[in-house]
Amino acid sequence: MTPVLSVRNLTTSFLVDGAWKDVVRNISFDVMPGETLAIVGESGSGKSVTSLSAMGLLPKGQSRVEGEILLNGRDLLQLSEREMRGVRGNEMAMIFQEPMTSLNPIFTIGRQISEVLTRHRGMTAAEARAETIRTLEKVRIPNAASRFDEYPHQFSGGMRQRVMIAMALAARPKLLIADEPTTALDVTIQGQILDLIKQLQEEEGMSVLFITHDMGVVAEIADRTVVMFRGDQIETGPTTDIFRNGQEPYTRALLASVPALGSMQGQAQPLRFPRVDMTSGVTTPPVPMRDTVDHRKTPVLEVKNLVTRFPIRGGIFGRVTGNVHAVENVSFSLQQGETLSIVGESGCGKSTTGRSLMRLVEPQSGEVQLDGYDVLRLSGAGLRGLRRSVQMIFQDPFSSLNPRMTVGDAVAEPFLHHRLGTRAEARDKAASLLERVGLPASMMARYPHEFSGGQRQRIAIARALSLNPKVIVADESVSALDVSIKAQVCNLLMDLQEEFDLAFLFISHDMAVVERVSHRVAVMYLGEIVEIGPRAAVFEDPQHPYTKKLMAAVPVPDPARRGVKRGLSVDELKSPVRPADYTPPRRDYREVAPGHLVMVA
Incomplete structure (x- = not known):
């Protein structure tokens, strides 16, 4: 089976004080058809830079991208900016972390989604409107037809993220890149968005490159996982193997830091988190707090x-x-x-x-x-x-x-x-x-x-x-x-x-x-x-x-x-x-x- 996206020896550098500084070094991975690959790591690990390199969205003159990024066999790094505009939103699309900064506040959400269809599919305005409403219904936005002419500020955070997903899916891309799409959302909205991405992936058969630092999200959505640490790819494998038999100390440390709902059963007092050394992976067991509350006293x-x-x-x-x-x-x-x-x-x-x-x-x-x-x-x-x-x-x-x-x-x-x-x-x-x-x-x-x-x-x-x-x-x-x-x-x-x-x-x-x-x-x-x-x-x-x-x-x-x-x-x-x-x-x-x-x- 041929990968939808194949990244080979990707190295991305930024110009800092007149010298090139590597922030991502020799990253290689494949995303197969219908697969979800998660790139996980903490802030500064280089995961978002990896996705922006693939989309060609890094500032020209201030960044340098080397290696190969093959989308359906075509090297994106060899394409002109005009050719890349034909790829973005059409063959591959991206959902960003903060939808309010990604949506234009002066245009209706209907116009912004329709633009993708008129630009990449050559539809008339009427055809684009009908298809946009269908896409908004697909991402479960209630009363989609009546909300076509509303502006981003009239939507809640979760609904704005759904609009972003609708825009990304409008041209039915083969690859969806989701960069921390649920980090800023409430837990219930996050659950809805994760369910939605799973369902749309099944319906459309698309591949997903999911970028996050939340290991709970990784466990629920990813078939395979790439772990990044300070610009390096340190571990790759099936998600189940990563969680149950992580080889690298940093991977084990990330997993040990994740609080699991229900882990406090039988624990009378609040429980400190395990103290984890992120470099060595050494974990010190959590220590419960001593009972400091005297309910006989007057409340403060x-x-x-x-x-x-x-x-x-x-x-x-x-x-x-x-x-x-x-x-x-x-x-x-x-x-x-x-x-x-x-x-x-x-x-x-x-x-x-x-x-x-x-x-x-x-x-x-x-x-x-x-x-x-x-x-x-x-x-x-x-x-x-x-x-x-x-x-x-x-x-x-x-x-x-x-x-x-x-x-x-x-x-x-x-x-x-x-x-x-x-x-x-x-x-x-x-x-x-x-x-x-x-x-x-x-x-x-x-x-x-x-x-x-x-x-x-x-x-x-x-x-x-x-x-x-x-x-x-x-x-x-x-x-x-x-x-x-x-x-x-x-x-x-x-x-x-x-x-x-x-x-x-x-x-x-x-x-x-x-x-x-x-x-x-x-x-x-x-x-x-x-x-x-x-x-x-x-x-x-x-x-x-x-x-x-x-x-x-x-x-x-x-x-x-x-x-x-x-x-x-x-x-x-x-x-x-x-x-x-x-x-x-x-x-x-x-x-x-x-x-x-x-x-x-």
Whole structure:
């Protein structure tokens, strides 16, 4: 059988400071007809550069691609740019990680997909419209005909990714390159997209080159796997063999870093991730946290009936025509030394809940008690005092750190702002905290851009600790990190929790990580908590249909599940927008086990 894509001795270099630097070296692999080949590795491994080299999308003059890239026997590196335009979108197509930056915001999605058909298939506008609607229906976009004339911003993240897939499939290519197509998506949307790619592959008989760092996704979708590490191809083989008998230390280390849903059964306390050396593959067994939570004490944080809404204005006079019900009647408590995780899809209100507690957004009503103080009544000096007791770690540390400020100054700044000591004391404290989060104090004079993503997140954690807070709100603080870095940062947070008796409000959509780090879990849907209880109760005996849906969508790092389809609903998350005069219904909860509450439908 002849490969659809055959890559031989691919070496890609970039021009850096006047010299060529290899970032991908001597990569070789084949993608057979109807096969899915995964290229896996962490950030900087060269996997995305490999795919961009194949598509001819690297900047001319700044990049050099050597070797052979044969598509159906034709060497793409010998083609002119005009000839490559006939190949892209026609014989091979690509789905990118972030659909909003790949779709043109000023054109309707129908026009953007139709362009592929008129360009490569010579269809008339009417023919292209009919075929585009058929393709949108194929990727399970509801009411495809009526959505043809809508713009990218009118679609959710998951639906935009479906539009990208429709565009890639419009000309029925023989090869689909999917570059991290599910990394930025919620777990349920990720499950839908993986199911969709499997189904379309069966229907169209196309080959897929799937690029990811998520070993759970690899296990579910790939027939064969290529493992890359720092620009080199270190291992290739059938996915089952890679998972069960990986030869290279890095491969084994990647697999050891992956949290598996259900691995916490019988474990009373949160469990650290195994400490893995990514170079040697040596794994130190995970260590459970000691029991630091005393439920006899008064909670450090108590939230009752919290409501946060955002007004929608319209008309000539800017009257309020409706409200976004972001947080609706939310109640929970948090003990010193405890981690309460809030989980749910994008738009469910979990981040707004965290911001409301800190008064970064203003709630409409409710009570927030912190150490006996009513947070919602504070102002001025009282509010500044609150910020000493509650700190936040954001999802993207690069955007939360001042790029013009050294990391030493960034960590010391809150200490100085709250006048807790002299400048010298602030620098000593910053040095001590950086050392505590695993960074040498000698790095204090560097700037944020000189650090990796995982190191920047450690800096953000050090900064949050500079005021000795009692509560830390961690808002998707590990979502954007590679799997091994994610494990390291989670272990760091648990170490710090034990050392400083911290309470964490851990906001995430990563169910496997949440299961590992949590004492208790709250599940949010459309601004409301639909289920809350001890971690073991929620994960081992989920009661609400939405909780069960979240669990079912999590990719499992087991190649035996390849080909399994979850049958998840493709409905978009319902809108939290309500008319201005809307009154929410009264909600009742039943206690199915001690501390385990479920909303009654």
